Amino acid sequence: MNERTIFNSAVSAIALNALYKTSQDSGRAAPHERLVGLEHYQPERQLVCGARLIPYQGHWLLRNLCTLPHCRGQRLASQLLQQLQQLHDCQPLYTLPLPELDAFYLSNGFQPLSDNDLPAALLPVLRQSRRRHKGIQAMVSCQRLR
Structure with a gap:
């Protein structure tokens, strides 16, 4: 991260x-979710x-990763x-990216996951996602970064 970009876990x-909304992303944050991001502090927060x-x-699902267009x-x-x-220090982090984002997630340490290896709690979310978007592949990240 550069000197003006700070991680915010809350x-x-x-x-x-x-x-x-600015990015025209369909995601909407809810109170029970953990919301994370990167903030720039110059010229303003x-x-x-x-x-x-x-x-x-007991499992975490990453949804709607988004960056401002500019x-x-x-x-x-x-x-x-x-x-x-x-x-997360090697706790599995799951995501269900759109097919056009598979290469991005693969390049960032995520691996494809078969439906049989996905936790049962996440299977309904996967099925719902596939009804909206064909070709969605579950992915998981579990690596220690030093």
């Missing part, structure tokens, strides 16, 4: 929903990249994923 729902972590019976191409989403992987 982003407000208002800030994350504003980021989603602004959430530039964020995501939702949703608890499912901040894309700066590897902010990759930086946020690195922070999350460090924070």
Whole structure:
């Protein structure tokens, strides 16, 4: 991260929903979710990249990783994923990316996961996601970053 970008493990729902709206992302933060992001502090404090972590019976599902359009191409989403992987210290972090994002997640330490290996609590979410978007593949990240 550069000197003006700070990881925030407790982003407000208002800030994350504003980021989603500005980015035309369909995600919406809810009170029971853990909201994380990267904030720029110069010239003013602004959430530039964020995501939702949703608890499912002891498992974490990463949803709606999003970067402001004018901040894309700066590897902010990759930086946020690195922070999350460090924070979770090899606890599995699951995601259900759109097919066009598979390469991005693969390049950031996620691995494809068969439906049989996905925790049962996440299977209904996978089925619902596949009804909306064809070709979704569950992925998991579990690595120690030093």
